Amino acid sequence: MIDEEKISVKKIREILESVNDPEVPVLSIIDLGILRDVIINDDEIEILITPTYSGCPAIDMISMNIKLALIENGHKKIKITSVLSPAWTTDWMSEEGKQKLKAFGIAPPTLKQQICHTELFHEGEAIQCPRCNSYHTKLISQFGSTACKALYVCETCKEPFDYFKCH
Amino acid sequence: MKERINYTIHLADNALILGHRNSEWTGFGPIIEQDIAISNIALDLIGQARNFYQYAATLISNSTAEPVTEDTLAYLRDAKDFLNCSLVEQTNGDWAKTILRQFFFSAYQFYLYQHLQNSNDEKLAAIAEKSLKEVTYHLRWSSEWVIRLGDGTEESNKRILTAVDDLWICTGELFEATGFEQTAANKGYGVDVSLLKSDWMQKVRDIFEEATLPLPVETESQVKWFGKEGKHSEHLGYILAEMQFLQRTYPNSEW
Numbered sequence: 001m002i003d004e005e006k007i008s009v010k011k012i013r014e015i016l017e018s019v020n021d022p023e024v025p026v027l028s029i030i031d032l033g034i035l036r037d038v039i040i041n042d043d044e045i046e047i048l049i050t051p052t053y054s055g056c057p058a059i060d061m062i063s064m065n066i067k068l069a070l071i072e073n074g075h076k077k078i079k080i081t082s083v084l085s086p087a088w089t090t091d092w093m094s095e096e097g098k099q100k101l102k103a104f105g106i107a108p109p110t111l112k113q114q115i116c117h118t119e120l121f122h123e124g125e126a127i128q129c130p131r132c133n134s135y136h137t138k139l140i141s142q143f144g145s146t147a148c149k150a151l152y153v154c155e156t157c158k159e160p161f162d163y164f165k166c167h
Numbered sequence: 168m169k170e171r172i173n174y175t176i177h178l179a180d181n182a183l184i185l186g187h188r189n190s191e192w193t194g195f196g197p198i199i200e201q202d203i204a205i206s207n208i209a210l211d212l213i214g215q216a217r218n219f220y221q222y223a224a225t226l227i228s229n230s231t232a233e234p235v236t237e238d239t240l241a242y243l244r245d246a247k248d249f250l251n252c253s254l255v256e257q258t259n260g261d262w263a264k265t266i267l268r269q270f271f272f273s274a275y276q277f278y279l280y281q282h283l284q285n286s287n288d289e290k291l292a293a294i295a296e297k298s299l300k301e302v303t304y305h306l307r308w309s310s311e312w313v314i315r316l317g318d319g320t321e322e323s324n325k326r327i328l329t330a331v332d333d334l335w336i337c338t339g340e341l342f343e344a345t346g347f348e349q350t351a352a353n354k355g356y357g358v359d360v361s362l363l364k365s366d367w368m369q370k371v372r373d374i375f376e377e378a379t380l381p382l383p384v385e386t387e388s389q390v391k392w393f394g395k396e397g398k399h400s401e402h403l404g405y406i407l408a409e410m411q412f413l414q415r416t417y418p419n420s421e422w
Contacts (some may be wrong), residue, residue, distance in 0.1 A: 055214025
């Protein structure tokens with residue numbers, strides 16, 4: 001039996017702050033907005049998560065790491081449920097998460113309504129270089145090293161960089 | 168229930184087979200950025216396929232005692248049981264053919280998922296809502312490439328024209344509903360595909376115009392195969408032979 005006094009959603013969330021995205025290791029699943037809810041049932045903790053992209057290969061590892069983190073903290077009965085709707089969006093990324101991304105060398109996503117459009121050959125908002133802060137940057141490809149990133153190059157410092165694209 | 172299962176498997180098969188085809192480019196793309204792009208699109212499609220297969224497996228398990236999982240659906244069915252449209256199984260050919268196949272299919276999937284988001288089946292609606300965001304990128308990318316090739320050099324123009332000749336014959340099937348699609352549309356959990364045709368044609372017309380490509384004539388013989396009923400081209404068997412070999416030779420092996 002779980003001691004009601006000890007377990008609170010707040011405590012569980014604190015534990016989950018230590019679970020990072022294996023592909024963007026500076027971000028926790030809370031920074032990314034992958035963690036959707038924590039439900040404490042009678043003797044079970046249910047964690048609701050949502051994938052960033054349908055084919056995101058990190059999601060299985062994230063589920064496992066959530067379980068491990070909770071087990072290490074003495075919780076045994078854990079259920080992980082994947083929810084698809086509402087669909088994940090970069091707007092759920094925390095401000096703290098965006099700062100961490102930039103410090104890591106990845107340009108953080110701009111607000112969704114500013115750039116998500118289907119107009120062809122259109123680069124949208126200028127993306128700031130995470131290294132030299134120049135806005136003089138160029139899109140190389142909408143698809144990058146992982147599903148959630150696009151490839152850019154800075155025309156000022158000439159460095160290529162990843163942009164966590166809006167979604 | 169049989170119709171709902173087949174409809175879900177059909178959506179899954181479309182995504183899996185095109186995802187597999189695209190993945191054949193991984194390591195062989197014309198330049199590294201485009202190799203990465205087509206591999207990312209493959210990954211999105213295989214992810215969508217997994218979501219549909221997992222749901223289909225739940226539906227089957229609820230109605231029979233058969234132990235069915237996403238893996239048994241992908242790896243242990245034969246070509247005649249696959250319900251994907253014939254467009255997605257066509258060979259990669261050159262870059263122009265791969266691009267055009269992606270453009271025709273992404274445009275179709277874009278309008279399909281827009282409608283499927285409103286399905287009265289919560290699961291199908293959720294998968295469509297999620298997938299639509301990804302398909303928006305696929306459609307944009309493939310549209311730009313059709314324009315680049317059509318309005319590019321004499322060689323690129325010639326190649327994409329050949330691709331149009333090869334693939335146009337597969338596009339009629341997309342808008343001709345088979346039995347399970349009709350039932351799905353009537354019951355409100357699926358989409359009436361015949362209604363997607365005008366939007367799709369308009370999209371093709373716009374992109375072809377910008378690409379300086381002549382629009383193919385709509386003909387009676389625009390359907391050569393009917394993969395949605397298991398009547399596939401000869402190409403599907405080869406894909407399955409490669410994709411299923413390991414599971415069939417070493418049953419239940421895992422990564």
